[in-house]
Amino acid sequence: xxxxxxxxxxxAQSLRSRTWFDSLEYYSFARRAYLRSEGLTxxxxxxxxxxxxxxxxxxxxxxxxxxxxxxxxxxxxxxxAGGVPLEFPTISLGEVFMKPTTMLFRNLMAMDVEESIxxxxxxxxxxxxxxxxxxxxxxxxxxxxDLPSVFVTGGPMLSGQYxxxxxxxxxxxxxxxDLYRTGELSEEGLMEVEECSARxxxxxxxxxxxxxMASITEALGMTLPGGAAIPAxxxxxxxxxxQCGRRIVGMVWEDLRPSEILTRQAFENAIAVDMAIGGxxxxxxxxxxxxxxxxxxxTLEDFHAISKRTxxxxxLRPSGAYLMEDFCYAGGLPALMKEMxxxxxxxxxxxxxxxxxxxxxxxxxxxxxxxRSSSNALAPEGGTLVLYGxxxxxxxxxxxxxxxxxxxxxRGPAYVFDNYYAMLAELNRDDLPVDENTVLVLKNGGPHGGxxxxxxxxxxxxxxxxxxxxKDCVRLSDARMSGTSFGTVVLxxxxxxxxxxxxxxxxxxxxxxxxxxxxxxxxxLPEGELARRLAAFVRPKPHYHRGYGKMFLDxxxxxxxGCDFDFLRAVKxxx
Numbered sequence: 001x002x003x004x005x006x007x008x009x010x011x012a013q014s015l016r017s018r019t020w021f022d023s024l025e026y027y028s029f030a031r032r033a034y035l036r037s038e039g040l041t042x043x044x045x046x047x048x049x050x051x052x053x054x055x056x057x058x059x060x061x062x063x064x065x066x067x068x069x070x071x072x073x074x075x076x077x078x079x080x081a082g083g084v085p086l087e088f089p090t091i092s093l094g095e096v097f098m099k100p101t102t103m104l105f106r107n108l109m110a111m112d113v114e115e116s117i118x119x120x121x122x123x124x125x126x127x128x129x130x131x132x133x134x135x136x137x138x139x140x141x142x143x144x145x146d147l148p149s150v151f152v153t154g155g156p157m158l159s160g161q162y163x164x165x166x167x168x169x170x171x172x173x174x175x176x177x178d179l180y181r182t183g184e185l186s187e188e189g190l191m192e193v194e195e196c197s198a199r200x201x202x203x204x205x206x207x208x209x210x211x212x213m214a215s216i217t218e219a220l221g222m223t224l225p226g227g228a229a230i231p232a233x234x235x236x237x238x239x240x241x242x243q244c245g246r247r248i249v250g251m252v253w254e255d256l257r258p259s260e261i262l263t264r265q266a267f268e269n270a271i272a273v274d275m276a277i278g279g280x281x282x283x284x285x286x287x288x289x290x291x292x293x294x295x296x297x298x299t300l301e302d303f304h305a306i307s308k309r310t311x312x313x314x315x316l317r318p319s320g321a322y323l324m325e326d327f328c329y330a331g332g333l334p335a336l337m338k339e340m341x342x343x344x345x346x347x348x349x350x351x352x353x354x355x356x357x358x359x360x361x362x363x364x365x366x367x368x369x370x371x372r373s374s375s376n377a378l379a380p381e382g383g384t385l386v387l388y389g390x391x392x393x394x395x396x397x398x399x400x401x402x403x404x405x406x407x408x409x410x411r412g413p414a415y416v417f418d419n420y421y422a423m424l425a426e427l428n429r430d431d432l433p434v435d436e437n438t439v440l441v442l443k444n445g446g447p448h449g450g451x452x453x454x455x456x457x458x459x460x461x462x463x464x465x466x467x468x469x470x471k472d473c474v475r476l477s478d479a480r481m482s483g484t485s486f487g488t489v490v491l492x493x494x495x496x497x498x499x500x501x502x503x504x505x506x507x508x509x510x511x512x513x514x515x516x517x518x519x520x521x522x523x524x525l526p527e528g529e530l531a532r533r534l535a536a537f538v539r540p541k542p543h544y545h546r547g548y549g550k551m552f553l554d555x556x557x558x559x560x561x562g563c564d565f566d567f568l569r570a571v572k573x574x575x
Contacts, residue, residue, distance in 0.1 A: 012047040015252070016147070020121030021045070031121070040084075049083045049252040051245070052122040054113060056134040058092035063131035063203040063210060064154055066232055073238040074126050074152060077245020083124075083252070085245065090116060093133040095210075103480065104452025106133040106140075106289075107556070107565050108548055113141025122147060124252040126244055130154025130203045130232075132483070135213040136286035139222065143258050143293040144568065148251040150351045151223040152241045153214040155232035156324035157202035162193055168206035169198050170484025171318040174458075181428070182466045202232025205324045207316040208483035212279035213286060218333050219273035221261045221350030225359045229328035247351060256353060259294060265345035267291050269356060271303055272343050275310040275382020276336060278319035278401045280483025281491055284384060285453075289562030295570035300386045300395040300560055304519070307382035310343055312401055313372045318486040319383055319401040322370050330370035334363035339373060387490060389522040390530060391476075391502050391512075394494040395560045396521055399486075404472040407488040408516035411524070412437035412474065416508045418444060420456045420479075427462045434462050436470050439512040443503055444540070445479025446496025447556045447563050451543040457481035457491040474514055476521065478503055478559075490514065490521055492559040498540055505533035 012018070021028055021035075035045055053074050057067040071087050078085035090112045093102040117125055127142055129135040130153050142149040160167040167173070176193050179185035185193075203210030214228040224244055230237045267287060274283045284303055291298040313336055316322050337344065338360045346357030365371045372378055383401040400408060415438050417423035423442060426432060434440070440459045447453045458481035465473065476490035478497050495501030502523070506512075511524040523530065544550045555565040 015049055016123050017050040017121040045084045049123040049249055050121055051078045051083045051085050051248050051252070052117060052120060052125045053085055053087040054116065054125055054127045054138065055087055055089055056092040056129050056131075056138070057089070058094060060097050061092045061094035061131050061134070062198070062201065063095065064092055064129070064134060066201040067128045067130070067154060070128055070152060070154065070238065070241045073241035074128070074245040077242040077247075078126075078249060081246040081249035083249040088116060088120070093131060093137065095132045100450055101452045101454035102133040103454065103563065104450070104549075104552060106137045107552070107568070109133065109137035110140035110144070111568070113138050114144045117141065117145040117147055124148035124248045126248050127151050128154070130210060130214070132203075132209040132213065132282065135210070135217060136290060139217065139290045140293050140564070143262055143290055144570075146257050146259050148248060148256055149222070149258050150244045150248045150251065151217050152244050153217060153223065153227060155202050155214075155230050155234065155237045156205040156211055157198055158200040158231055158233060159205055159323045159325050160197040160199060162196050166323065167197055168317045168323050168484070169204040170208050170482055171206045171486060173197050174485065178461060178466055181463055200231075200233045204484055206318055206484050207277055207279060207314065207324070209280040209282040210483070211324050212274065212277065212283050212483050215277055215279065215333055216270045216274060216283055216287065219270040219337065220266045221348060221356060222258070223351065225334050225352070226332050229324055229332035231325055231328060250353070251351060254353060256351070261349055261351065262290070262294055263348065264296050265348045267296060267298055268302070268306060269344045269348055271306045272310045272340065273333070273337065275307045275384060276312060276340050277314040278312055278316065278383035278399070281384055281397045281399050282480055282483055284397055285480070285492070285559055285563055288560070289564040292562050292564055292569040303384060304386040307384055310340065310382040311374050311377035312379040312381065312383055313339060313374070313377055315370050315372060315378060318484060319399070320378060326367065326370050330367035331363060331365045334360040335365040336371050338363040339365065339371065385516060385519065387516070387519050387521045389520040391506070391521050391523055392493045393502065394558065396476075396490050396493040398488070398490050398516065400516060402486040403488040407472060407474050408514065410439070410474050410488075411511055411513045412439045414439050414441045414506055414508055414510045414512050414523070416441045416443065416506055417459075420445065420454075423459065427460050430464055432462050432464050434465065436465065436473060438473060439514075440473060440475040441503070441506055441512070442475075442477035442479060443497040443506070445477045446498055447558065448542075448553055449478065449496055449498030449540070451549065451553065453480055453559065453563055455480050455482045457489055458485035458487065459489070474512070476512070488514075493521070494558045494560045496558065500534060500537045500539060502530060502534065504537050505530055
C-alpha cells in the first residue's frame with residue numbers, strides 16, 4: 001500500500017503525547033511548564049506530534065561520534081513537517097573500547113531504548129545508531145516499544161589510504177598487524193597504518209558487522225532507501241537525516257509502526273540481502289533476536305534455505321575487493337536489491353509507506369564489478385553457511401565466502417586453548433607444535449564462557465605459521481568474530497562449551513573434520529568416548545554473582561536463539 005493510500009489519523013486529539021500534556025492531573029500542567037523552561041512556547045508543542053530522537057552518541061564510541069550533528073539535521077526535518085523534536089540519550093556501545101565485549105551489553109541497551117521510548121511522551125522516534133551493537137540494540141528496543149520509528153545509521157568511514165593503496169579498517173588492519181607480529185612491518189610502519197587506516201568519523205568501511213546491520217536495517221524497510229552506504233562525512237548523510245525527520249511525522253499521522261513493517265517477509269528479505277552482500281556472521285544472531293521481539297520464530301535453517309537460493313553479489317571486503325564508499329557510488333543497496341528483486345518479497349511495506357519494490361523501481365547500478373549481476377555472481381550461494389554435527393548439535397556458522405576454498409573440506413588434529421588470554425601468549429611461541437593441518441580450537445567464548453559472547457573467534461594465526469607463509473588454517477570456537485575478519489573460521493558452536501556443550505570435550509590431538517559440502521563439523525572419536533568425556537564435565541564458576549552480569553547469565557539464550565534474554569522474547573505469532 002502506498003503512503004497516499006494509507007488511512008491517516010489526522011486528529012491531534014489521538015496523539016499519544018496528549019495524555020501527558022492535556023489531562024486533568026496536575027502533572028500535565030507541570031509538564032507544559034517544564035517544556036516552557038526549555039524555551040518552547042505553547043504554540044511550539046500544542047497539538048503537534050512529539051518526536052523523540054534516540055541518540056547513541058558517545059565519545060567512547062568513535063563510530064557514533066558525529067551523531068550530535070546528525071541529530072540537528074533530524075530536528076530540522078521534524079520542525080519542517082510540523083512535529084516537535086526532543087532528543088534523548090541512551091547508553092552507547094563502543095565496539096573496540098568495551099570489555100569483555102559490547103555483546104554483553106546489547107540487551108541492556110535494547111532495554112534502555114525500549115523503556116525510554118515507552119516511558120516518555122513520544123508519538124514517534126528517530127533512532128540514531130551506527131556501531132556494531134547500537135543498530136541491533138535499537139532495532140530490538142524499537143520493535144518491542146512499537147511506536148512509529150525510523151532509523152538513521154551513521155554511515156561508513158572514508159576509505160583508508162596507505163602507501164598508495166586503499167585499505168579497510170579491521171580487515172586490512174589485521175593483515176598489516178600480522179606483518180608487524182612477524183617483523184615484516186616496523187614499529188614506524190605500524191604507526192603509519194594507525195594514522196591512516198581510520199581517517200574520518202563513521203563505522204568500519206568494509207562489509208563488517210556495522211555495514212551489514214546498516215544494510216539489514218534498510219532491507220527490513222526501517223530506513224529510507226539508500227541510507228546504508230552513504231559515507232559518514234558525506235553531506236548526503238545529513239540530507240538523509242533531515243528527510244527522516246520529515247518522514248517520521250508522516251508516519252505518526254499514518255500510525256505506521258514497526259510491527260507492520262517487521263514481518264516475516266521483511267526478515268526473509270533481510271536474510272537474502274545479508275547473503276547477497278557477504279554480510280557478517282553476527283547478523284544471524286541479531287536478526288534472530290530482533291525477530292524474537294516480534295514473536296517471529298527465525299531459525300538457522302531459514303538462513304540456510306535462503307542462502308542456498310541467493311547469489312553473492314557485493315564485491316566488498318573482507319569477502320571481495322572494494323569498500324563501502326565504492327558500494328555507495330555504485331548505487332548502494334537499492335541497486336543491489338533491484339538486481340536480486342526476483343528473490344525478495346517485493347510487496348513488503350517500508351517506512352516510506354511504499355513497498356520495497358516501489359522504493360527501488362528506479363535504482364541503477366553504476367559499477368557492475370562492485371555490484372555484480374546474478375549472471376556474474378561472485379558465488380552461486382550466499383555468504384553464510386550453517387553447520388551441524390557432533391560438535392554443534394544446535395548449529396554453528398562459517399562465512400565461507402571469506403574462507404580458503406581448499407580448507408572447506410578438511411580434517412586435522414586439534415590444538416586446544418581453554419582460555420582466550422592464555423591463547424594470545426601461546427600463539428607467539430616460536431616452538432608452538434602446529435602446522436598447516438592443525439585445527440585451532442578455542443573454548444569458553446560463548447555467552448556464558450566469555451562472558452557475553454565476545455569476538456574471540458578470529459583466532460590469530462600462530463606466528464610460527466605466518467613465518468612459513470601460511471596465512472590460514474581451520475579455526476573453530478563457540479565465540480563470535482568481527483564482521484571485518486576473514487579466514488576458515490567456524491563460529492557460534494552451540495551449545496557452548498561453558499555449559500557442557502560437546503566442544504567442552506575436545507582435547508589436543510583429537511581429529512576434527514570440517515565437511516562444508518555436507519554442512520558438518522565433527523570430532524572423530526571412538527563410539528561412546530564423547531559422551532564419557534562430557535559426563536565428567538565440571539561447569540566453570542560463573543563470572544558474575546550480582547548486578548546486570550548475573551541477570552545476563554541467568555537469562556541469556558544461546559547463539560541459535562539470538563542471545564536475547566528469555567523474558568524479552570514476544571509470544572510466537574502464528575504463521
